[in-house]
Amino acid sequence: MGQFNKQTLRDVDVCGKKVLLRVDFNVSFANGLISDDTRIRAALPTINYLLQQQAAIIIISHLGRPKGQKNKEYSLKPVALALAKLLERPVQFVGDCCGATAQKQAAALAEGGILLLENLRFHAEEEENDPLFAAQLAALADIYVNDAFGMAHRAHASTAGVAEYLPAVAGLLMERELASLAQALAQPQHPFTAIIGGAKVADKISMIENLLPKVDHLLIGGGMANTFLAAQGYDMRSSRVEEERLPWVVDLLASEQGSKLVLPEDVVAAAEFADGAMHKNVMPYAIPENWQALDIGEVSQQKFTNIIAESSTIVWNGPVGVFELDDYAAGTIAIAQAVADSGAFSIVGGGDSITALHKTGLASHISHISTGGGAMLKFLEGKKLPGVEALN
Numbered sequence: 001m002g003q004f005n006k007q008t009l010r011d012v013d014v015c016g017k018k019v020l021l022r023v024d025f026n027v028s029f030a031n032g033l034i035s036d037d038t039r040i041r042a043a044l045p046t047i048n049y050l051l052q053q054q055a056a057i058i059i060i061s062h063l064g065r066p067k068g069q070k071n072k073e074y075s076l077k078p079v080a081l082a083l084a085k086l087l088e089r090p091v092q093f094v095g096d097c098c099g100a101t102a103q104k105q106a107a108a109l110a111e112g113g114i115l116l117l118e119n120l121r122f123h124a125e126e127e128e129n130d131p132l133f134a135a136q137l138a139a140l141a142d143i144y145v146n147d148a149f150g151m152a153h154r155a156h157a158s159t160a161g162v163a164e165y166l167p168a169v170a171g172l173l174m175e176r177e178l179a180s181l182a183q184a185l186a187q188p189q190h191p192f193t194a195i196i197g198g199a200k201v202a203d204k205i206s207m208i209e210n211l212l213p214k215v216d217h218l219l220i221g222g223g224m225a226n227t228f229l230a231a232q233g234y235d236m237r238s239s240r241v242e243e244e245r246l247p248w249v250v251d252l253l254a255s256e257q258g259s260k261l262v263l264p265e266d267v268v269a270a271a272e273f274a275d276g277a278m279h280k281n282v283m284p285y286a287i288p289e290n291w292q293a294l295d296i297g298e299v300s301q302q303k304f305t306n307i308i309a310e311s312s313t314i315v316w317n318g319p320v321g322v323f324e325l326d327d328y329a330a331g332t333i334a335i336a337q338a339v340a341d342s343g344a345f346s347i348v349g350g351g352d353s354i355t356a357l358h359k360t361g362l363a364s365h366i367s368h369i370s371t372g373g374g375a376m377l378k379f380l381e382g383k384k385l386p387g388v389e390a391l392n
Contacts, residue, residue, distance in 0.1 A: 006178075006391040007169040009046065009145050014055045016111050020141035020166065021046065022158050024150035024371060025061035025079045034082050039150070042371050044086060046147045046171035047114070051087075056109040058140050059083075059116045060097055060158055061148070068124030080116040091116055097123070098136040106140040126157050134161025147171025149178070150372035152387035163390035170391055173371065178388065180368035181379050184347050189312035190216055195304070195335060197222030198318030198350065201245045206381035207317070212257045217307050219262045221296050221320025221331060228253070228263050229293075234284040237269075239292040262307060266297030268321065268328055275325045295321030296331035304331075305338035314339055314346040316353055317376065323352055332356045340365035349376035 009019075023043040028035050050057050064074040080093040092109070094102045097117035109115050120126040125133035134157040138144065144166040146152070151159050152174070162168070170178070184192075192215045196204055201224040212218055220228050226239040231249040252258055269291040270279035281297045282288075296304065308314060320335055322328040333356065339346050340362040348357060349370030357363040370376040378385055 006388060008175045009049065009143075009169050009171060011392075012143060012167060012169055014050060014053045014143055014145075016053075017055050017143050018106065018109065018141040019050055019055045019057050020137060020144045020162065021050070021057055021059045021171065022144070022146045022148045022151070022162070023059055023061050023171075024148040025059075025076060025083075026063050026150065027079060029078075032078075034078060037082055037086070039371060040079065040083055040086060042173050043147055043171070046145065046173060047087065049172060050145075051112060051114075054111040056111050057114045058106050058109065059114065060120055060137065061116075062121040062126065062151070062158075063119050064121070066119060066121050068121065068127070070122045074119050074121070076116060076119050083114075083116065087114070089114070094118060098133065103140065120156075120158050127154075129155050129157050129161045131157075131161060131164070133157045135165055138162050138165035141166065144168045145171045146387055146391060147173045148387065149174050149370070149375055151375070152372060152385040153375040153378040153383070155386035159387035160390040168391045170388075174388075176368070177370060177372065177375075178379075180347055181370070181376065184313055184315055184345065185214060185380070188214065189345060191307075191311045192313040193217045193219065193307055193311040193315075193344075195219045195221065195308070195314065195316040195320070195339075196318055197224070197320040197332070197353070199223040199240070201227045201242050201249065203377075204318070205245075205248065206383070207377060208252070210382040211315070211380060212252075212260060215260060217262050217311075218260050219304050219307065219320075221264060221300075221304070221335070222318050223322075224318075225264050225267075225296070225320070226293055228261070229267075229284045232263070232284075235287070236284070236293060237287045238290050239269075239287070262304070264296040264300035264320075265303060266299045267293035268295035268297055268331070270294050270327070273322070273325075275327050277327070279327055294325070295328035301331055301334045305334055308335070308338040308342050308344075311342055311344045314342060314344045315380065316346070316348045317350045317373075317380065319352040319356060323356055329356075333360055336360045336362050347376075349373055
């Protein structure tokens, strides 16, 4: 994928038009309240642009996994209230995304008005990319704007299907996401460093294979590092190792690109997977019997942060330790600090990496924080994104 070559809402006349706006309002809740409104805020530039153009905005989104059933727990009604508060203007809400009531309210929506429809996934047809369902959504508006980068890797009725029936363009968030990722992959400033963490090698194979020829260094952390260390012959004791991936890792390390891989030299090992358990910094050959590696060690932190400090482009996906437990968060926090301090063009994606940035208060020092973990992953794998392919 090269530069961003799709039309955006700046390329079409939306003035006074009815716009069907697909956003990603799949926010998290705690005790019935929205606990993180990042995704709502991310859509505000596009919504405000449409308001300036006096468009009538019909917003559609999914929330959670209600599996094609109406379920109050996954209603977007609280999101309508949160959006109204952020915009300081009324947001109408309809308890369905298709049918007579939705059609009636969409038809009556005045210029500058905002209407949020109920959760798309209350209908199984959404995830099935049902053409009739897509046509019903399209019938509500004149133009379709996709601003849901987090769903760009899904070929659903609201991300790909609707584009068959309406002029389809990218929103400002979608444009920013794709332009940033294209800049990192198509025209990176070198040295280019990728930091790949997370639990499993299996989830990241395609990404590693696509990135390795492009980068100068690929730092491996997180649970997946255990498999790489095991492939080097270390006894990882009770650490999680993906035995079935060992042959692939052995071949990768021996390949001509293998020299770009940077593995932990030491680990924080613990007697059990818990905060407050006995734990210590050890070399991989000295992990005690029945202990497991849960973070990169101090030597590795220094090694990783030195490489990051010298980098001009950085892509980071996944924590380098069991970040949710305080005793094993030091490695990930050190990486977050180093990326923030580097002055490099930096892209961070994946829920846990982003949580780490917010927890450390460093988010504002990152060039681009991706709102779509799965979509970013697919992009970094070099795969096509159906939600982007469908645009004009």
